[in-house]
Amino acid sequence: xxxxxxxxxxxxxxxxxxxxxxxxxxxxxxxxxxxxxxxxxxxxxxxxxxxxxxxxxxxxxxxxxxxxxxxxxxxxxxxxxxxxxxxxxxxxxxxxxxxxxxxxxxxxxxxxxx
Amino acid sequence: xxxxxxxxxxxxxxxxxxxxxxxxxxxxxxxxxxxxxxxxxxxxxxxxxxxxxxxxxxxxxxxxxxxxxxxxxxxxxxxxxxxxxxxxxxxxxxxxxxxxxxxxxxxxxxxxxx
Numbered sequence: 001x002x003x004x005x006x007x008x009x010x011x012x013x014x015x016x017x018x019x020x021x022x023x024x025x026x027x028x029x030x031x032x033x034x035x036x037x038x039x040x041x042x043x044x045x046x047x048x049x050x051x052x053x054x055x056x057x058x059x060x061x062x063x064x065x066x067x068x069x070x071x072x073x074x075x076x077x078x079x080x081x082x083x084x085x086x087x088x089x090x091x092x093x094x095x096x097x098x099x100x101x102x103x104x105x106x107x108x109x110x111x112x113x114x
Numbered sequence: 115x116x117x118x119x120x121x122x123x124x125x126x127x128x129x130x131x132x133x134x135x136x137x138x139x140x141x142x143x144x145x146x147x148x149x150x151x152x153x154x155x156x157x158x159x160x161x162x163x164x165x166x167x168x169x170x171x172x173x174x175x176x177x178x179x180x181x182x183x184x185x186x187x188x189x190x191x192x193x194x195x196x197x198x199x200x201x202x203x204x205x206x207x208x209x210x211x212x213x214x215x216x217x218x219x220x221x222x223x224x225x226x227x228x
Contacts, residue, residue: 002158002161031214033214033215033216042218042220042221043218044218045217048214048215050214056213056214056215088157092159094214101164102149102161103161103214105151105158105159105160106158107157107158108157108158110157
């Protein structure tokens with residue numbers, strides 16, 4: 001158990017809908033990262049937050065947005081969903097903001113868009 | 115461009131065999147970090163090791179060992195006396211020092227047969 005929690009574990013929805021994925025980092029970790037894992041793209045970095053502020057952005061679509069709240073939990077919002085958004089979405093956390101620290105991953109949320 | 119290549123898509127071995135997973139990376143940074151993660155069939159990503167670019171010492175942890183060679187931009191992972199429980203997808207990742215994101219390879223699926 002990495003100490004990172006993600007809810008829900010599974011999500012099935014329809015095209016055009018909007019969903020919110022939730023992540024609670026390990027106790028004491030200030031950085032939260034979101035990754036998408038799909039068969040064709042592999043594991044791709046989406047976005048990073050550090051202590052409430054956006055710190056780095058990857059290949060995140062404009063339909064996707066995220067935020068980190070004062071209690072350090074984070075939410076990833078996916079809107080106008082398309083079939084291609086079906087993937088496993090991971091949240092990870094680390095103590096600091098730089099690449100020097102290992103990231104601990106949550107169990108993931110499997111999103112299926114029908 | 116920063117990139118991680120895991121040329122072996124799938125490897126199948128019989129229990130007790132030694133197996134090496136290859137990882138080659140590309141970066142122009144002088145300071146960076148390298149990681150290995152394991153993704154068992156249950157789906158979570160488990161952190162295995164982190165090395166920084168200034169430390170080329172090989173590391174051994176039980177049946178696992180890692181060989182970092184800066185001259186060939188490689189960070190290979192060897193499992194000695196493989197076991198069925200080692201069956202998983204293994205990911206090599208590059209962590210630039212100035213950002214938090216991890217750049218993952220495509221992963222190597224290891225199947226250990228009894």
